[in-house]
Amino acid sequence: MTATTAEHDAMRRALALALRGPRGVNPQVGAVLLSPEGHVIAEGWHRGAGTPHAEVAALSQLESGAARGATAIVTLEPCNHHGRTGPCAEALLEAGVARVVYAIDDPNPGSSGGAERLRAAGVEVESGVLADEAHALLDSWLTVQRLGRPHVTVKWAQTLDGRAAAADGTSQWITGAPARADVHRRRAQADAIVVGTGTLLADDPALTARAEDGSLLPAQPLPVVLGERAVPGDAAVRRHPLGFVQYPGDLGAALTDLRDRGVHRVFVEGGPAVAASFVRERVADEFLVYVAPALLGGDMLALRDIGVTSIGEAVRLTLTDVERLGDDLLLVASPAIEGDT
Ligand code: AOF
Numbered sequence: 001m002t003a004t005t006a007e008h009d010a011m012r013r014a015l016a017l018a019l020r021g022p023r024g025v026n027p028q029v030g031a032v033l034l035s036p037e038g039h040v041i042a043e044g045w046h047r048g049a050g051t052p053h054a055e056v057a058a059l060s061q062l063e064s065g066a067a068r069g070a071t072a073i074v075t076l077e078p079c080n081h082h083g084r085t086g087p088c089a090e091a092l093l094e095a096g097v098a099r100v101v102y103a104i105d106d107p108n109p110g111s112s113g114g115a116e117r118l119r120a121a122g123v124e125v126e127s128g129v130l131a132d133e134a135h136a137l138l139d140s141w142l143t144v145q146r147l148g149r150p151h152v153t154v155k156w157a158q159t160l161d162g163r164a165a166a167a168d169g170t171s172q173w174i175t176g177a178p179a180r181a182d183v184h185r186r187r188a189q190a191d192a193i194v195v196g197t198g199t200l201l202a203d204d205p206a207l208t209a210r211a212e213d214g215s216l217l218p219a220q221p222l223p224v225v226l227g228e229r230a231v232p233g234d235a236a237v238r239r240h241p242l243g244f245v246q247y248p249g250d251l252g253a254a255l256t257d258l259r260d261r262g263v264h265r266v267f268v269e270g271g272p273a274v275a276a277s278f279v280r281e282r283v284a285d286e287f288l289v290y291v292a293p294a295l296l297g298g299d300m301l302a303l304r305d306i307g308v309t310s311i312g313e314a315v316r317l318t319l320t321d322v323e324r325l326g327d328d329l330l331l332v333a334s335p336a337i338e339g340d341t
C-alpha cells in the first residue's frame with residue numbers, strides 16, 4: 001500500500017517539526033504518530049546530539065499502550081543502532097506501531113537498517129514519501145555522510161559577459177543592493193565562508209553576515225582563508241567575532257578539517273582562482289551566480305582555468321532556480337549528477 005493523503009500531510013508536518021531542531025552533527029528529524037483512523041496522536045523532533053531521536057520524542061508524548069496499531073511518519077529511516085540513544089526501530093516495535101512511513105534512507109552505516117529490522121518483525125514499511133523535500137532539508141548532513149566533507153556552495157557575481165572585475169582589478173558592487181542582501185541571507189545559513197588570499201588582500205572583506213541595516217545577523221559563519229600569503233595585521237577579518245582559520249594549500253585536507261570542526265555548510269566567495277580550485281577538485285555542490293546587466297569586457301573572468309580544454313569536457317550543470325533580484329539575476333545550478341561533478 002502506498003502512502004495515504006493523511007500520511008502525506010503528516011510527513012509535511014514532520015518536515016516542519018524537523019526544522020525546530022538545531023543544525024549540527026546530527027540530522028534534523030521530525031516524527032508524527034497517526035492513530036489507525038489517521039488522526040495525529042503525537043509529534044516529536046530531534047533536539048540535537050545526545051537527546052532522544054524524533055520517534056522516541058513522539059512516543060514519549062503517549063501513555064504506554066497508546067501507540068498500539070499506530071502509524072509512525074518519520075522524515076528519516078528509523079535508526080537501528082545503540083548510539084547515544086537506543087535504536088528507534090526497537091522503540092517503535094515495543095510500542096506496537098503497525099506501520100512506518102519515512103522519507104529517505106539513513107546513509108549512516110552505523111545506524112541504518114531500521115527499515116529491514118521493522119519489516120522482519122512484521123511492520124509495514126513505506127519509504128520515499130516527500131523524499132525530495134527531506135533531501136533538501138538534509139542536503140548538507142547527507143553530503144557529510146556520503147562524501148565525508150561539508151556541502152559546498154560556490155558564489156560569484158559577474159557581469160552579463162562573465163567578468164568579475166574591471167581591468168584595474170576593482171570588483172566591488174557589480175550587483176545592486178537586493179542581490180547583496182540575498183548574499184548576506186545565504187551567508188548566514190552557512191557554517192563557514194571561504195575566501196582566497198587574493199580576494200582578501202584586494203577587497204579586505206569583513207566576512208560577517210549582516211542585515212540590510214548593517215547590523216550583524218545572529219548566526220555568523222566561520223571565516224576561512226585559503227592560500228599561503230599572510231593576512232595583514234589590520235585586515236578586517238581579524239575583527240570578526242569568531243576569528244578566522246587559514247589553510248595554506250590542499251583543499252581536500254581543508255574540507256576534512258572543517259568537517260571535523262562541525263562545519264557542514266561552506267559558502268565559497270573566494271574570487272575566480274578559489275572558485276576554480278573547487279570546480280577542478282570536484283567539490284562544489286551548488287553554484288550561485290549573480291548576474292548584473294553590465295559589460296566589462298577584458299580578461300577578468302569570474303572563473304579561472306578549471307582544466308577544460310575542449311567543449312566535450314565542459315562541466316555540465318543543472319539549473320535549479322532563477323530569481324530576479326532588483327536589476328540583477330540569480331542563477332542557481334548544481335552538478336548534473338549530485339556529488340559527482
Ligand atoms: C533516527 N531518528 O531523530 C535521528 C536519527 O548519536 P546518536 O545516537 O543520536 O545517533 C545519531 C545518528 O542517528 C545520526 O547520524 C543518524 O544516522 C541517526 N539520526 N535517526 O532514527 C532521529 N536524529
Ligand code: ZN
Binds near residue numbers: 054079080088089
Ligand atoms: Zn533513532
